[in-house]
Amino acid sequence: MTAPHVIFDRVSFSYGDRSVIPDLSLALSERRVGLIGSNGSGKSSLLRLVHGLAQPTGGTVTTVGLNTKTDRKKIPSRVGFLFQDPDRQIIFPTVGEEIAFGFEERGLTRQEAQREARSWLSRYGRSDWLERGVHELSEGQKQLVCLISVIALQPDLILLDEPFASLDLRTRLAFAKQLAALPQPLIMASHDLNFLARFDRILWLEGGRIRADGPPEDVLTAYDAAARAQPEVIS
Ligand SMILES: Nc1ncnc2c1ncn2[C@@H]1O[C@H](COP(=O)(O)OP(=O)(O)OP(=O)(O)O)[C@@H](O)[C@H]1O
Structure with missing residues (x-):
């Protein structure tokens, strides 16, 4: 097992008085981690916390061994x-x-x-x-x-926030091939479940909490089933 490249220790995060992530602890060491969840579930916020672009309201985030608060300036080069x-x-x-x-x-x-x-x-x-x-x-x-x-x-780690949003199919496939070949670990928020199917671990966020965490065959299947069970709900 490789050392985690991201550690969240009792992390909370709010925009003003709106709580986005209430209390999250996790360690990510897999080469390919996917983030899924409804619109507004906290995927972008989590990625911003990993990069130090957002600072936790409570707890600590450690990314590639750096504390995102005290070592914030060192993160963009890594x-x-x-x-x-x-x-x-x-x-x-x-x-x-x-x-x-x-x-x-x-x-x-x-x-x-x-x-x-x-x-x-x-x-x-x-x-x-x-x-x-x-x-x-x-x-x-x-x-x-x-x-x-x-x-x-x-870089040592690459964070991607919905990178396929505007790509046509041909560019998307080429892009996906490039990403798959990269040696670095990736953490990617996406609504493209087909691409995430080849990932090592999927975190499903809802309301800033982990609803499911595991291999894609379990988590993507559960996510898809939940969405189909409530298709009328627009988050
Ligand atoms: N600048 C901001 N100010 C206040 N609230 C914000 C801000 N940015 C995001 N939020 C709120 O934080 C919550 C989480 O948003 P976030 O962008 O992390 O979700 P997301 O899962 O990435 O959504 P999407 O799939 O739509 O990209 C949402 O409720 C959103 O309204």
Whole structure:
């Protein structure tokens, strides 16, 4: 059993006086962990807590051995985060600058960072995107740029918040293949149950609590059955 890359110890989390996660303890050491649950069940909040983008109201979160409160600044260089909405992630006007930025942050010169950006784009067959304005890309294409930016920096752990939302089927399959081949552990919130079927462990959240936790064949089946039993409920 490998050491856990994420530990939640009696974690609670609120937005103001709205409690989102009442009391959560868990340790994640599997290579592929999926998060499922209704809209608003707390999946994004959990991922944000793992990355230190949100701070627990109570308890402690330890990610890749770092306390997300006291070591918060060290986390972005070790843990990649793919946001649900690419517009929240992208900060530069061109694709090349966006991918190169992470490398410059790590101390490479502008030329070296540009070279890395070019090389990573060519691996994904998108060499022609280097000078392309990000605003000219579709939502799915932006999502792919964000994924390449995250993967290129080869973090120790990758967090993905609904990465398939805007992707067409062909891009989704290519994207899924890339994710499956990554050596790093992934924690991914998704409504794509087919993709999660190949994961090692699934956490089903409801109201910020774990409703089920186990292998996909058990948890996805129970989730699917519960949703079908109450199809009229819009959360
Ligand atoms: N910025 C915010 N301010 C106040 N409440 C928020 C904020 N962001 C999220 N919430 C609330 O926190 C709860 C959990 O939201 P979260 O985004 O973690 O859910 P989720 O499971 O990721 O949902 P989805 O599947 O729709 O992405 C929801 O009740 C939501 O309304």
